[in-house]
Amino acid sequence: MPDNGLATLNLPTLEQIRVGCTACVSDVRGEDSATLRLLEMGLTPGASVKVVAAAPLGDPLELELRGYRLSIRRSDAARVAVAR
Amino acid sequence: MTHPSGGQADRGLGAGLDPERTITVALLGNPNTGKSTLFSALAGIPTRIGNYPGVTVEEKVGRFSHKGRSIDLVDLPGTYSLRAQSPDEQVVIDVLQGRIEGVAQPDCILVVTDATNLERNLFLASQAIDLGRPLVIALTLSDLAEQKGISIDIAELSRRLGCPVVPVVAPNRSGLGALGDRILESVSVAPPPAADLGPYLATIGGNRTAPAREAIARYAWIERLLDGVVSRTPTVAVRLGDRIDALLTHRIWGTLVFAATMLAMFTSIFWLAAPLMDLISTGMDGIGAWAESVLPEGAIRSLLVDGVIAGVGGVVVFVPQIAMLFLFIALLEGCGYLSRAAFLMDRLLCGVGLSGKSFIPLLSSFACAIPGIMAARTIENPRDRLLTILVAPLMSCSARLPVYLLLCGAFVPNLPVGIPWLRLPAVVLTAMYALGVVVAAITAFVLSRTIFRGPSQPFVMELPGWRWPRWDVVLERSREAAWSFLKNAGTLIVAMSIVIWALGTYPKFAPAADRQVPEAEARGEALRQSFLGMAGRAIEPVVRPLGWDWRIGCAVIASFPAREVVLGTLGVIYNLGDVDPGAEEGASELARRLKAATWDGSDRKVFTLPVALSIMVFFALCAQCASTLVVIGKETGSRLWPVVSFTFMTLLAWIAAFATYQIGSQLGW
Numbered sequence: 001m002p003d004n005g006l007a008t009l010n011l012p013t014l015e016q017i018r019v020g021c022t023a024c025v026s027d028v029r030g031e032d033s034a035t036l037r038l039l040e041m042g043l044t045p046g047a048s049v050k051v052v053a054a055a056p057l058g059d060p061l062e063l064e065l066r067g068y069r070l071s072i073r074r075s076d077a078a079r080v081a082v083a084r
Numbered sequence: 085m086t087h088p089s090g091g092q093a094d095r096g097l098g099a100g101l102d103p104e105r106t107i108t109v110a111l112l113g114n115p116n117t118g119k120s121t122l123f124s125a126l127a128g129i130p131t132r133i134g135n136y137p138g139v140t141v142e143e144k145v146g147r148f149s150h151k152g153r154s155i156d157l158v159d160l161p162g163t164y165s166l167r168a169q170s171p172d173e174q175v176v177i178d179v180l181q182g183r184i185e186g187v188a189q190p191d192c193i194l195v196v197t198d199a200t201n202l203e204r205n206l207f208l209a210s211q212a213i214d215l216g217r218p219l220v221i222a223l224t225l226s227d228l229a230e231q232k233g234i235s236i237d238i239a240e241l242s243r244r245l246g247c248p249v250v251p252v253v254a255p256n257r258s259g260l261g262a263l264g265d266r267i268l269e270s271v272s273v274a275p276p277p278a279a280d281l282g283p284y285l286a287t288i289g290g291n292r293t294a295p296a297r298e299a300i301a302r303y304a305w306i307e308r309l310l311d312g313v314v315s316r317t318p319t320v321a322v323r324l325g326d327r328i329d330a331l332l333t334h335r336i337w338g339t340l341v342f343a344a345t346m347l348a349m350f351t352s353i354f355w356l357a358a359p360l361m362d363l364i365s366t367g368m369d370g371i372g373a374w375a376e377s378v379l380p381e382g383a384i385r386s387l388l389v390d391g392v393i394a395g396v397g398g399v400v401v402f403v404p405q406i407a408m409l410f411l412f413i414a415l416l417e418g419c420g421y422l423s424r425a426a427f428l429m430d431r432l433l434c435g436v437g438l439s440g441k442s443f444i445p446l447l448s449s450f451a452c453a454i455p456g457i458m459a460a461r462t463i464e465n466p467r468d469r470l471l472t473i474l475v476a477p478l479m480s481c482s483a484r485l486p487v488y489l490l491l492c493g494a495f496v497p498n499l500p501v502g503i504p505w506l507r508l509p510a511v512v513l514t515a516m517y518a519l520g521v522v523v524a525a526i527t528a529f530v531l532s533r534t535i536f537r538g539p540s541q542p543f544v545m546e547l548p549g550w551r552w553p554r555w556d557v558v559l560e561r562s563r564e565a566a567w568s569f570l571k572n573a574g575t576l577i578v579a580m581s582i583v584i585w586a587l588g589t590y591p592k593f594a595p596a597a598d599r600q601v602p603e604a605e606a607r608g609e610a611l612r613q614s615f616l617g618m619a620g621r622a623i624e625p626v627v628r629p630l631g632w633d634w635r636i637g638c639a640v641i642a643s644f645p646a647r648e649v650v651l652g653t654l655g656v657i658y659n660l661g662d663v664d665p666g667a668e669e670g671a672s673e674l675a676r677r678l679k680a681a682t683w684d685g686s687d688r689k690v691f692t693l694p695v696a697l698s699i700m701v702f703f704a705l706c707a708q709c710a711s712t713l714v715v716i717g718k719e720t721g722s723r724l725w726p727v728v729s730f731t732f733m734t735l736l737a738w739i740a741a742f743a744t745y746q747i748g749s750q751l752g753w
Contacts, residue, residue: 028296031292031293031296033169033542034542035296036165036167036169036293036295036296036299037164037165037169037542037544038542038544039296039299039300039303040164040165040167040207040299041164041204041544042203042204042207042303044299044300044303044304045300046304047303052329053329053330053333055333055427055428055430055431056333056334056335056336056338056339056428057428057430057431057432058431059430059431059434060427060430060431060440060543060545062329062333062427062547066201066203066204067200067201067202067203067204067234067316068200068201068203068204068546068549069329069546069547069548069549070544070545070546070547071423071427071430071543071544071545071546071547072542072543072544072545073430073434073542073543076542076543076544
C-alpha cells in the first residue's frame with residue numbers, strides 16, 4: 001500500500017469508511033497515473049462518496065458518487081483522504 | 085455562464101466542405117454507454133474491421149447515408165479521458181487529431197453520453213469540446229434515466245454547452261434521424277466553445293500536476309454547468325436496483341448466485357454446445373464421404389477430403405462454443421452483471437496480477453481457449469487483457485480431455501487412494517487440470533511483476549445500473565463474435581490444416597507391387613515415410629529425454645492443427661487405420677495397441693506410466709493448437725504474441741514433461 005503521508009496526518013481515508021456511510025473527498029494523494037484516473041472518475045475534492053458495499057472477499061469496494069456506482073480497490077481507496 | 089467567443093468562427097470548416105464528399109464522424113464515449121449499440125443502429129455491419137498499427141485497438145468503420153450525404157462512422161474504443169495513459173488510449177486522440185495514416189481526420193465528433201450518468205460522462209465530452217472540432221452529443225439510455233427518476237433539461241444543456249444534444253434510444257432507432265440532421269449541420273457551423281476552466285483552476289491550491297488540476301477544475305465546471313439542468317427523484321426502480329445490488333454483492337447470497345451463474349455458463353459452453361458440435365462434425369464427415377465417393381482417387385481427392393474439408397470442419401466446429409459464450413457474456417453485460425462478476429472475483433485474481441475481469445475469459449478457456457481469448461475483449465485494460473490472453477491457453481480445454489482420459493485409463497494403475505470411490509486415475513486427471521491453473525497463476529504472477537510491469541494502473545470499474553438485456557443486442561453480439569472468428573481466423577486455420585495434411589501425405593508412399601499390404605498398415609507406413617514422419621525422427625533427440633519415441637514426437641507435431649488429433653495420429657502410426665478415440669471401442673483398441681508398442685529394434689515397451697504422465701503434462705502445458713495461436717494473433721493484432729505464446733508454452737511443457745519423466749523413472753513408477 002503506498003504511503004501517502006496520510007497516516008501521519010491522521011486523516012481518515014476512504015478505505016476506512018464503513019460500508020453504508022458517506023464521506024466527502026478532501027484530497028487524492030500521489031502524482032502518478034493512478035491518482036489521475038481516480039480524479040478523472042470523479043473522486044475530486046468536495047465530491048460526496050458513499051461506500052455501498054465491499055466484495056465478499058473484502059476487496060474491492062463499491063462506491064456511489066456523482067450518481068453512479070464505481071468499484072475501486074482498497075489500496076487505491078487508501079489514497080483518497082476524506083472528511084466524515 | 086459565459087464563454088469566450090472570440091476566434092471561434094474561423095475554426096468552422098463548413099465553408100470549404102465539398103457537399104459531395106463523405107463526412108467522417110468519430111464515435112467517442114465512455115465504456116458501457118451503449119456506444120456499440122449506437123454504432124450498429126446507425127451504420128449496421130461495419131464495412132471495415134482491422135487493427136490500428138502497434139496497439140490492440142480494433143479499428144471499426146461503418147458507412148451510412150443520411151439525406152443523401154454519405155457518412156463514415158469511425159468507432160473509437162471506450163475511454164474515460166482524453167489524457168492518454170497507455171498507447172491504446174493514445175489511439176483515440178490520434179484518430180481525433182487526424183494523426184493516423186489512412187484514417188481521415190473526423191469532420192465531426194459524436195460523443196455518446198449516458199443519460200443515467202451525465203456528470204461523469206460530461207468529463208470526456210467537455211474534453212472533446214476543447215479540441216475545437218464540430219461536435220454533437222448523443223444522449224443514450226434516456227429511457228432508463230426516466231425510469232430512474234432522472235430528468236434532464238436537454239434544451240438548456242445544449243444551450244449551455246453550445247452544441248447539439250440529441251436524446252436517442254438506439255435499439256428502438258428513436259432519435260437517429262435528428263442525430264443525422266445535427267451531424268450534417270454541425271460541419272457547417274462554428275464548433276462549440278472550449279470549456280472555460282480558468283476561474284476554477286485559480287481556486288485549486290497545492291502542488292498538483294497539470295492534468296490533476298485540469299480534472300478537478302473540469303468537474304467543478306461540470307457541476308456548475310449541470311446546476312438546474314439535471315434533477316433526480318428517487319423512484320421504485322432505483323430502490324429495487326439497490327436491493328438487487330445488495331443481494332448480488334452479499335457475502336453468501338452473492339457468492340451463491342455467482343457460482344450458479346458461472347456453472348450455467350460453463351455447462352452451456354461445455355455440454356450444450358456439444359450436440360451442435362457433433363452435428364457439425366457429422367455433417368462435415370458426410371460431406372467428406374460424399375466428396376470421396378464422387379471424386380476419382382488421387383491427390384486432388386485427398387487434398388479436398390483430408391485437407392480442405394477436414395480443415396473447414398475444424399474451424400466451423402468452434403462456432404457453437406463461441407456463439408454460446410458470447411450469448412452469455414452479452415446477456416450478463418446487458419443486465420449489468422458482468423461488472424458485478426468481476427467485482428466479486430477481483431480479490432482472487434489481483435493476487436496473481438490479473439483483475440476480476442479475467443475470470444470469465446479464463447473460466448471459458450476450460451471449455452476452449454478460443455472463445456476464452458475472444459472473451460478477453462471485455463477487459464479494457466490492455467495489460468490485463470494481454471496477460472489473460474497469454475495464460476488462457478494453459479487452462480485444460482475440452483480437447484485435452486480425451487488425451488487425459490485415454491492415457492489415465494490405460495496407463496495409470498487403478499488403485500484406491502484411501503478415500504472411498506476415489507481412485508488414482510481420477511486423481512491424476514484432476515492433477516492435470518490443477519497443473520494448468522497453477523502454472524497459469526505462476527506465469528501471470530511472474531509476468532505481471534517483470535515484463536508487464538508498468539506504471540500502476542488503478543482498477544477502476546464502473547458498476548452500471550441494472551437493466552433488462554435486449555435480445556436483438558445480445559444476438560447481434562453473439563453473431564458478430566462467431567462471424568469475426570470465421571472471417572478473421574478461419575482462413576488461416578484451414579491453410580494450416582492443409583499444410584499439415586501435405587506434410588503427412590508427401591512424399592507419397594508406394595507399397596511394393598509384389599506385396600499385398602493391408603489398408604491400415606499402408607496408411608501407417610505412408611505416415612511414417614512422410615515429411616511428418618521424417619520430422620518426427622528428426623526431433624527424436626529432443627523428445628527422447630521426455631521418454632518418447634519418434635512416433636510420439638510425430639503425433640505431437642501432427643496435432644498442431646488441433647490437440648485431440650494426437651490420438652488419431654497415434655492410431656494411424658500404429659497401423660490401426662482411422663480410429664475414433666471418442667468411441668469406446670476405438671479408445672480401448674487404441675489403448676491396447678499403445679500398451680503393446682515397443683521401441684524400434686527391441687521389445688522394451690514405449691508406453692510406461694512415466695511416459696504416459698510426461699505426455700499428459702506436455703499436453704496440459706503445450707501450445708499445440710494452431711487455432712488458438714491464430715486467434716491470439718488476431719485478437720492482439722500482432723504476429724509477435726502468437727510466437728511468444730508458442731515458444732514459451734512449448735518450453736514450459738518440455739521442461740515439465742522432462743521433470744515428470746525423469747522423476748517418475750527415478751522413483752521406478
